[in-house]
Amino acid sequence: MTLVLSELSQDIQNAVQATREEVAALHAELPANNLVVWTAGNVSSRVPGADLFVIKPSGVRYDELSADAMVVCTLDGNKIVDGTPDRLSPSSDTAAHAYVYRHMPEVGGVVHTHSTYATAFAAVHRPIPCVLTMMGDEFGGEVPVGPFAIIGDDSIGRGIVETLRESRSPAVLMANHGPFTIGKNATGAVKAAVMVEEVARTVAAAEQIGTLVPVAQEHIDSLYDRYQNVYGQH
Numbered sequence: 001m002t003l004v005l006s007e008l009s010q011d012i013q014n015a016v017q018a019t020r021e022e023v024a025a026l027h028a029e030l031p032a033n034n035l036v037v038w039t040a041g042n043v044s045s046r047v048p049g050a051d052l053f054v055i056k057p058s059g060v061r062y063d064e065l066s067a068d069a070m071v072v073c074t075l076d077g078n079k080i081v082d083g084t085p086d087r088l089s090p091s092s093d094t095a096a097h098a099y100v101y102r103h104m105p106e107v108g109g110v111v112h113t114h115s116t117y118a119t120a121f122a123a124v125h126r127p128i129p130c131v132l133t134m135m136g137d138e139f140g141g142e143v144p145v146g147p148f149a150i151i152g153d154d155s156i157g158r159g160i161v162e163t164l165r166e167s168r169s170p171a172v173l174m175a176n177h178g179p180f181t182i183g184k185n186a187t188g189a190v191k192a193a194v195m196v197e198e199v200a201r202t203v204a205a206a207e208q209i210g211t212l213v214p215v216a217q218e219h220i221d222s223l224y225d226r227y228q229n230v231y232g233q234h
């Protein structure tokens with residue numbers, strides 16, 4: 001039986017509304033950071049306190065992505081009766097996002113883009129090598145490549161999870177497709193999407209200048225530990 005949002009507790013309805021507003025605002029970060037063209041890409045966030053997540057509607061222009069247009073789904077990826085028109089379908093990547101939420105309970109947000117430089121590494125099946133201190137900070141090593149998977153079932157989600165489980169990276173370059181990123185919340189996943197494109201662009205530029213020099217593993221580990229546990233305001 002399909003869940004009906006208006007029949008859920010007021011706390012959950014309030015959490016859904018806050019998550020819709022957050023996800024709508026975060027979608028604006030993708031074009032603002034030049035990570036997407038047209039309607040490519042998507043952001044989702046788990047709804048705190050509920051087995052639900054919020055994701056953008058498929059194929060809708062970024063300037064039309066209001067909070068009320070955000071689609072609410074179960075962790076199986078099924079749209080609930082959420083107040084949006086029945087015809088409004090969730091993102092074509094909903095199954096992938098849902099698979100990540102079901103298999104990685106620590107993940108609170110998922111982002112997918114086709115950002116140019118990260119997608120170029122995905123096109124040639126090359127991990128982004130850890131040659132920058134910023135990569136040690138955010139990715140804890142190289143950004144891995146995931147398997148080629150066709151959209152439409154759990155294969156993309158399975159490839160994301162199986163690859164990220166073997167890495168500290170919050171980003172995976174799905175072969176011939178593009179980056180998917182995760183975070184403890186949706187803001188963290190958007191940050192990883194911004195940073196994976198930045199480091200991909202820098203590494204591609206560096207390869208035009210000379211030979212890449214990897215950061216030593218001991219330094220990667222200390223950079224990662226500092227950035228994840230000390231950097232910023234606490």
Ligand SMILES: O=C(CO)[C@@H](O)[C@H](O)COP(=O)(O)O
Pocket residue numbers: 039040041042056057058059060090091092093112114151
């Ligand atoms: O990669 C694809 C399509 O191949 C998708 O990720 C699109 O880039 C965005 O799809 P919607 O979220 O608008 O359905």
